[in-house]
Amino acid sequence: MPTRHRAFLILASLGLLAMASIGLALTVGSFKVSYGEVLAALLGSEGGAGDVVLQLRLPRALAGFACGGLLALAGALMQVLLRNPLADPYVLGISGGAGVGAMFAMLLGLPVLGVDGLAFVGAFAAMLLVFGLAHGDGSWTQTRLLLTGVIVAAGCGALVALMLSIADEHKLRGMLFWLMGDLGQSAQWWPAFAALAVALVLAMPFARELNLLSRGLMQAQALGVAVGRLRYAIYLLASLATAASVTTAGSIGFVGLVVPHLVRLATGNDQRLLLPASVLAGGSLLVLADTLARTLIAPQQLPVGVLTALIGVPVFLFLLSRQPK
């Protein structure tokens, strides 16, 4: 029996986890800062340690949290939209489109803002292309949408491979890091954070209708859901959330697929709890992964996408194995 009380308790504990992960990200690094100094810096006192925390670590942690939250939210929405547990934010070609845009910008040697801008343009173009093709005859069934997305993603993958193979040696490393997902290059943290807030606020009023949608289109319509309009809205919302994340930090894998499943295994499939819990869990996971990525072999940095998978896979397998059948 789903209740508000239970949802509140779970969300409160995940909120604490999120704060702890950000707190850890602010203290840990090649330059150690104590919790006291972090607190002093956050409260506004000037100093050497304060600069590291406020100028470098805090924006990066916040951007990471926002991207993780956006990906987990988009993944949860895509899984409902396609009624497919294997769906993730990238399955419909959004990251492929963004990848083509970003690689092209890097190939031309554009600055960070140009890369972000073209990545967003690419993501948006992929979204419109998939929607236009899948919607062609007005049916836009789940299978048609999924197939169209997968094909567009494959086409984008080929273009990305083409650009990688003709790129100069010295640009390759940056391009590969972008493709694996990297928070070190994010210019600003607040656009992703604002996108996360807006997406969650827009999705939550429809959470119970999404529960019904996951049980079938006709079923949902018979129970009083305006299915057609809801599916358009969810597609748009999930795509834009993905685009916002990919533009900020590249295509970080795994978070969008696995975090909704983790939360579903732990708390059940009620979207009213699943959506906000996925945001908090996804954000925390990405912040933790990024903290590891920049400390494990410091001063060298690893791409965060590698770490999200390395943390997520064992946790996921553990949860799956303890499920009573």
Add this chain to the structure above:
Amino acid sequence: MTRPLLEAKQLVVEIGGKTVVDRVDLSVASGERIAILGRNGAGKSTLLSTLAALRPPAGGALLLDGEDAALLHAREAALRRAWLGQFQSDPFGSSVLETALTGRHPHLGRWDWESKHDAELARAALQAVGLDGMEARQIHTLSGGERQRLAIATLLTQAAPLYLLDEPLAHLDLNHQMAVLELFASTARDCGAGVIMVLHDPALAHRFCDRALLVYGDGRTEIGTVDRILTADTLSELYGYRLRQIEDRGHRCFIPE
């Protein structure tokens, strides 16, 4: 004179450009039970989902409780009729109780959560179909018959005045077939619900329904009281197979020759 729960006027149903039901008139009053019979692929399910306002008719008009169904919001329609589909697919896990509670959706506001009262209604519905004690079970552990009864319980939780049932007896053993038909018969008798159901057994249709609608699949339809219309001759033509009629204590039975 009370308003009919459902009124179809000159309703046309098409599947892929082919007219399967041509200008049918149908009115369902409170407490009335109607069977839809026909061959596989004759358009029974498509007709039923059209009557449920889940797909637009190719022609004619449909009124639900006196209001044009085309203008009704999905939620308004859900308060006037409940629809049981043929297929339940569950890609994601859910408990039996949660599934039964989905029937309360049209009764709840946007920010409402299911209350104790809603849970009581769901538990009562589960008890009515013999699923009490299984509230916490995951739905993918249920058998086909249990899953079908859970879908019926969800319908009862929805508590609409009109039930549209597409093969409600699918996957059910004999005992539960009779239980489900008795359940809807008593809902019609005691609560004044209207029931339209797609059935494959003309004997059960004769026993549990007031009228029958025969769908031939080429546009022709025929409607009448079960005593008049469910005879060996009409059914032999409907199914394209010679049937013989046997009467036993007022119940009709049809056996293939």
